[in-house]
Amino acid sequence: xxxxxxxxxxxxxxxxxxxxTAARTNAVVAPSYPLLRMTLFAMANLTAAYTTLITVPxxxxxxxxxxxxxxxxxxxxxxWTIAALFVFQTTVGLVQSYLxxxxxxxxxxxxxxxxxxxxxxxxxLASIVIGTMGTAVCYAFVVLFGAGFIHQAMETALLACxxxxxxxxxxxxxxxxxxxxxxxxxxxxxxQTYTETALYCQGMMAIFGAWLGSIVIPLDWDRPWQVWxxxxxxxAILFYSIGAIVGLxxxxxxxxxxxxxxxxxxxxxxxxxxxxxxx
Numbered sequence: 708x709x710x711x712x713x714x715x716x717x718x719x720x721x722x723x724x725x726x727x728t729a730a731r732t733n734a735v736v737a738p739s740y741p742l743l744r745m746t747l748f749a750m751a752n753l754t755a756a757y758t759t760l761i762t763v764p765x766x767x768x769x770x771x772x773x774x775x776x777x778x779x780x781x782x783x784x785x786x787w788t789i790a791a792l793f794v795f796q797t798t799v800g801l802v803q804s805y806l807x808x809x810x811x812x813x814x815x816x817x818x819x820x821x822x823x824x825x826x827x828x829x830x831x832l833a834s835i836v837i838g839t840m841g842t843a844v845c846y847a848f849v850v851l852f853g854a855g856f857i858h859q860a861m862e863t864a865l866l867a868c869x870x871x872x873x874x875x876x877x878x879x880x881x882x883x884x885x886x887x888x889x890x891x892x893x894x895x896x897x898x899q900t901y902t903e904t905a906l907y908c909q910g911m912m913a914i915f916g917a918w919l920g921s922i923v924i925p926l927d928w929d930r931p932w933q934v935w936x937x938x939x940x941x942x943a944i945l946f947y948s949i950g951a952i953v954g955l956x957x958x959x960x961x962x963x964x965x966x967x968x969x970x971x972x973x974x975x976x977x978x979x980x981x982x983x984x985x986x
Contacts (some may be wrong), residue, residue: 749955752909755795756948759788781934785865788940792872797831800880804830807881807902834879841875842867852918859935866936870917873947874910881906901958908954909947916946 805827846867850856854863881902882888892898898907920942924933932938 749905749951751795751799752951753948755792756944756951759792759944762788762791781937782861782865785862785869785937785940789865789868789872792869793876796872796876797834800834800877801827801831803877803902804834804880830880830883833883834876837879837884838871838876841871841879844875845870852921854936862936866917866939869940869943870914873913873943878906878910901961904957904961905951905954908957909950912950912953913943913947916942916944916949918942919946 808830842864846864849863849867849870854866856863878889878892882892888903892903892907893910896907898904917939920938920940923938924935926933932941
């Protein structure tokens with residue numbers, strides 16, 4: 708009996724030493740690029756969100772002082788910011804699409820260059836189509852939540868375009884036409900990678916912020932930014948930036964858990980506790 712116990716302890720000690728050696732070896736080559744990429748994208752999204760939050764009220768108040776009408780200055784201000792947001796999201800999306808496809812495709816250098824050019828144009832076209840469809844979906848949801856279907860239809864369409872640019876359009880560069888991934892992430896709430904987590908947090912928080920921003924519309928403050936749909940737009944942008952931070956934090960937690968599982972840290976603790984019990 709004592710000989711069997713001693714052999715078990717020696718085997719557990721060998722396993723413990725092997726796992727610790729593997730953990731130290733793997734820790735040297737721990738992948739940090741995906742997390743660095745997510746940090747850079749989060750910083751870019753925060754910069755764009757902050758710029759939009761400052762630009763929209765400034766344009767509205769400047770136009771209000773010039774024309775004396777808040778409603779007439781809403782559309783030009785939103786058009787300009789939508790154009791800037793479209794350019795920004797397209798640039799970030801193309802970079803994400805290129806990095807995402809380069810990680811998945813194993814081809815020769817020559818074929819990789821030619822296919823990346825073709826995939827960039829086709830990815831942009833597919834993303835524009837998906838973004839347009841997302842605008843229609845967002846328009847339907849906004850109408851269902853109480854907006855007028857015909858009255859102020861242009862303003863409602865601009866809000867739907869904003870929501871699509873913050874949710875559907877960025878995700879389309881990575882997910883493309885994969886309906887299964889769309890349903891898994893945004894319907895079943897189960898993103899699996901760093902990029903999917905960031906897209907999920909940013910998109911859902913933007914939609915929630917648009918809904919929450921509508922609270923200030925009926926208040927009698929008589930401010931230029933209370934005109935429909937400016938509070939919803941500002942709320943969507945604000946919570947989109949919060950979603951970028953939340954997505955980054957969740958990605959860090961996911962990476963730590965993946966490292967613990969990959970490097971065998973949990974197994975090391977289990978063997979250590981079993982060895983302590985045997986002793």
